[in-house]
Amino acid sequence: MSFLSPLFLLAAAAVAVPLVLHLFHRQEGQRVVFPALRYLLKTEKEHARRIRLRQLLLLLLRCAVVVVLALAGARLVLAGRGAAHPPTAVVVLLDNSLSSGRVLGEDRVLDRLKDAALEGLEAATAEDRVWVLRVGEPWDIAVPGSARAARTRILETGVSGARGDLSSALRRAGQLLADADMGAGEIHLVSDLQASAFDISSAAETGEYPVLVWRGLGDGMPANRYLLEAQMGGGLPPLANRRTELAVGVSGGDPDDEVTVRLFIDGRVRGAAAVGPGQAAVLPIGPFAEGWVEGYAEADPDALRDDDRRWFAVPVRAPPRVGRSGDSGPFVESALEVLEEGGRIVLGGSPDVLLTAAGAGLPDSEVRTVVHPPADPSLLPALNRRLADAGVEWRVRDDVGAGEVTVAENRVPVDLEGVRIRRRYRLEASPGAAGSVLARVSDGTPWLVATEAAGRPVLLIGSPMDDVASTLPVDAAMVPLLEWFVTGWGAGGIRAPGEVGRSLPLPSTATMVEDPVGVRWPVDGSLELRSTRHAGIYRVFAGDSLLELQAVNPPVRESMTEVLDEAGVERSIAGARVVEDPRDWGRVAFTRRQGWESWRALLGVALVLLLLETWLAASGVGPAARTAPISSPSPPRTAS
Structure with missing residues (x-):
């Protein structure tokens, strides 16, 4: 037994009021004994005993009412598993990421998650503080509110097209509870528990606060079929008036199912192919005039419909004119001749x-420049002087350890897995230098770096382009990589599609972005657009001029719907308490429950006592006693 508002027990001191009134109300009248009324003494004593008994009962009832009201005000809690709990800070992590739009039976997964989130708040009181974090909306700002406001926010939640990062959401929830400093706090994780939504490298820490995990969907989630990114021309931009091809892969689902993939360009079907999971549909398209080509590939909808369409936007241009400076070597010259003969370059x-060897002509260049270093390390100081004269804030150092390495991190749309690098230089950035590492070798050293000099793009390569430094010149990747150097990189080439929920990089001259639903966002080209809430094509403008198109697609990881089992959840979340049976969810929420709060029952008892006191007091009031004057006895008469 305990009290939630123990200070209200001081009100029980008011029990002294009926006691004092009872004592002061007792009056002892002057007794006058009439000899003629002595026979009434016995009756009078019996009546007095009844009056005293009634007055004692009234006193007890009035004292009991005061005590019961004091207990109700102090919020008496009886031992047991009731709803009473101290004021608690609760963070509800509602997973509305893309996978929650999957249909199971007649309901979406999100509908079941919302029902569970509402059930977890049934025991919430006005003294609790509740946050509702929508896991699929990382841009959303959650503010604390009442349980009623939290229920409204839960009901208003819809399916997001973005990825849910449950590990990050759990850490954020733990920080919110720590900042709230309410003593009692807990986290309600209501999710489909996709394995791809967790950071498997370490368990998510939430501090001292318990994490209640709803796992009411169980393990019976069927495999999901989805499309992979659409790639045109092997990652290279198509050339004007030439045919090309688009490839889109199919993954997941039943391995025996055949999927029809359709290609739409400008709202019209331009091709179709039937393939199975694990295969790619390759569709010939074109030719196109110079400009932009946009469209999407789609498959027949399944239970999760939002990942059955992949958008693309690619520029179509004339073959670029390529200049050379310095001695590029026989391998580079041969690859350029192959590209020229195929009509890919001029x-x-x-x-x-x-394309410059050892930086020759770099300071005078006004166009995109690709710099590959010399085979002779004694020429590196001259290369670094040319980089400095051109305003490039990166340097090439000859202090990398020996030994063969591979390309371990590759952001270039050319497969470099088979390339072995025997000699490489270290690409070193000056403090505060701008640049992006496009590829690293297996020891972490940058191998391809994109930067700028006086507003023009510059690409630095970390190895000489000969067969002594690497196997690249004799590898099948040589020609595609060189073509990407001169056509795809830094020239408004094919940009990798963005992902819903992630920031969108913008050209420095951008002033406005139009999203797929037609909303226009004023932007500063030095920043990134964070409002990528919809899949589709984003149009980037500088004033009224179209700069580029960027495709944004649903995150592929959301399509991987494998669910963590209970052991996996406990490994991924420190201190997790997994609730498998949905019927138990409402009972385990609010872990610091103190028992059954009895104030409602006590108010009912007080009402009954007051009614009883009223009836008992009224039963002692009858018609006023009628009294007649009693004449004094006449003196005895004497005979005259």
Whole structure:
């Protein structure tokens, strides 16, 4: 037994009021004995005993009412598993990521999650503080509120197109509870518990606060079929008036099912192919005029419909004119000749891109420039002087350890897995230098770096382009990589599609972005657009001029619907308490429950006591006693 508001027990001191009134109300009248009324003494004593008994009962009833009201005000809690609990801070992690839009039977997964989240708040009181974090909306700002406001927010939640990062959400929830400093706090994780939503490298820590995990969907989630990213021309931009092809992969689902993939460009079907899971549909398309080509590939909808469409936007341009400076070596020259013979580039003329050996001509270049270092390390100081003269804030150092390495981190749309690098230089950035590492070797050293000099793109390569430094010149990747150097990189080439919920990088001259639903966002080109809430094509403008198109697709990891089992949940969340049976969820929420709060019952008892006191007091009031004057006895008469 305990009290939630123990200070209210001081009100029990009011029990002294009926006691004092009872004592002061007792009056002892002057007794006058009439000899003629002595026979009434016995009756009078019996009546007095009844009056005293009634007055004693009234006193007890009035004292009991005061005590019961004091107990109700102090919120008496009886031992047991009731709803009473101290004021508690609760963070509800409601997983509305893309996978929650999956249909199970007649309901979406999100509908079941919302029902569970509401059930977990049934025992909440006005003294609790509740946050509702929508896991699938990382841009959303959650503020604390009442349980009633939290229920409204839960009911208003819809399916997001973004990925849910449950590990990050749990850490954020733990920080919110620590900042709230309410003493009691807990986290309600209501999710489909996708394995891909957790960081498997370490368990999510939430501090001292318990995490209640709803696992009411069980393990019976069927495999999901989905499309992979659509890739045009092997990752290279198509050339004007030439045919190309688009490849889109199919993954997941029943391995025996055949899926029809359709290609839409400008709202019209331009091709279709039937493939099975684990295969790619390759669709020939084109030719196209110079400009932008946008569209999407889609499959027939299944239980999770939002991952059955993949958008793409690619530029179509004329073959670029390539200039050369310095001795590029026989391997580079041979690869350029192959590209020219295939109509992919034009050698000579006013260049669109400059390929320079050891930085020759770099300071005077006004176009995109690709710099590959010399085989002789004694020429590196001259290369670094040219980089400095051109305004490039990166340097090439000859202090990397010996030994063969591979390309371990590759952001270039060319497969470099088979390339072995025997000699490489270290690409070193000056403090505060801008640049992006496009590829690293297996020891972590940057191998390809994209940067800028005087507003023009510059690409630095970390190895000489000969067969002594690497196997690249004799590898099948040589020609595609060189083509990407001169056509795809830094020229508004094919940009990898963005992901819903992630920031969108913008050109420095961008002033506005139009999203797929037609909303226009004023932007600063030095920043990134964070409002990527919809899959589709985003149009980037500088004033009224279209700069580029960017495709944004649903995150592929959301399509991987494998669910963690109970052991996996406990490994991924420190201190997790997993609730498998949905019927138990409402009973285990609010872990610091103190028992059954009895104030409602006590108020009912007080009402009954007051009614009883009223009836008992009224039963002692009858018609006023009628009294007649009693004449004094006449003196005895004497005979005259």
